[in-house]
Amino acid sequence: DIIRARYRALDTAMDALPHRICYAVKANSTLAILRLLRDLGAGADIVSAGELARVLAAGFPADRIVFSGVGKSAAELTAAVRADLGHVNVESREELELLARIAEREQRRVSIGLRVNPDVTTETHPYISTGKSGIKFGLPIDQVMPAALFVAAHPLLDLGAIAMHLGSQITSVAPYRVGTERLLALLQRLIQSGIRPGAIDVGGGLGIRYADETPLEPARLADVLVPLLAPTGLTVYLEPGRYLVGSAGVLLTSVLYRKHSGGKDFVIVDAGMNDLVRPSHYQAYHEIVELEERGRAAAQVDVVGPVCETGDFLALDRTLPGLEPGDGLAVLGAGAYGFVMASNYNSRPRPAEIIVDEGKWWIARPRETVDALFNTERLVR
Incomplete structure (x- = not known):
């Protein structure tokens, strides 16, 4: 009941936007939980070939799966290409070039998400802060345009999304505002270069109450995100994990x-x-x-x-x-x-x-x- 209520609250809050909630499987990958979320309409955000096998076993359609993660192996990228996933979030130029070679070898089209490091500080444990510069996650902002141009020029790659993930257990709306504004500035530059992604992914990280925290409620998040993102006309992806299952x-x-x-x-x-x-x-x-x-x-x-x-x-x-x-x-x-x-x-x-x-x-x-x-x-x- 808790998981259903949390999912529906977030889904309803974002109803003014075309959106997709992709559950962050790393939070809890039990098949019974995955099946419940699939039945609610969720997609899946995965970070390994093991999680890919789990979500497919739970019945998630491949086109509703996003493959993230900073260290995907060639074997994992090959599995993603063969499975024809919704998109693969790449986090370095080297990974992008490897994925392009795999696409050429397999002769399959691949939808790419460019995961951006927006350099946004969050008030959370440093081990789970993922959107600040100087850490391993995401493409630095100055590397995004060259990566997007590489995708646009490649015959088998499509730019499916630009994405960010700020961290986990976030209880303030401010980082989402700043990060989204930086994504939108990048989006404008992409459009001016003739490149228009199909989606914008604002990640997950919504915190819950463990002690005396005041959780960030979906309605408060929507109050910030909807006015910023509605003018783009793009599908908005969210990738909550802890928010959906932590209190359950x-x-x-x-x-x-x-x-x-x-x-x-x-x-x-x-x-x-x-x-x-x-x-x-x-x-x-x-x-x-x-x-x-x-x-x-x-x-x-x-x-x-x-x-x-x-x-x-x-x-x-x-x-x-x-x-x-x-x-x-x-x-x-x-x-x-x-x-x-x-x-x-x-x-x-x-x-x-x-x-x-x-x-x-x-x-x-x-x-x-x-x-x-x-x-x-x-x-x-």
Whole structure:
């Protein structure tokens, strides 16, 4: 229900523009989630051949798939060309020239998106800021026109879109305004050179509430984007991920032990950084609540996992009700960048994924078994 409501809110907010919402698969690539979004009418924004295989398996039409990513291999670009995707977002001149050679070898037309680095600063974690100069993402603005002219001159390439992606967990509309204005300035230069792309892609990055953030609501975004983009007459692409699925997921865990050491109280649980790496990797906040409230006195604790790393924690210095072994906890906001970033570190199996929808539930992916961790390995030749 959360995913449906989020999708419809964004779709309705952008209704004044011809638009397409392409779900950022990297946020959560579970097939059941992909199928739900496909049925809602979404396209897919992918960043690897593995994600391409997933979205095709989930039934997304090829022409509704956008292939982004700064490091696509020749094999991945070949797969994209053969699949006849909606467009391939290129992020360097070298990638563009490689894609042209592949198109010539395969004798297939390719729709190109030029992903621009608009040099826009966003107030988010530096690891997920992708629209600022001096980082690996996108074509610098001064390289866009030469790349567009290369596409226009090539007999098998079409300029399907100019695109940007500013980052993730953005809660202010200002970066979208600045980035879109810079894309529009580039668009004007392209049109003056006789080049008119079919779409303009403003990316994703809409943030959600984890703690006390004020999320950027779709209506506020539309208030800025619609007046800017409507005069172009172009189809507008948006690529939300976290916004659609982040608040829809929880991580369930159980308390194993309590421990006092060095003046601190620890609650040791059976989930760790291998299950949800965001707290450790991004110093991200996730609200943690009891599955059953027992009215115990609160205390300040660190909630830590079983992994052999000091950095294995879900919360630090968090005030929580008195917890005892066996208590169940829910870590909220785990629907995005949760399972997709999980690992088998310490040879720990990944958890099951359960879908709950309209009063029903089912196992979308069973809990991994220990045997499955090494059943493809060999001891000797």
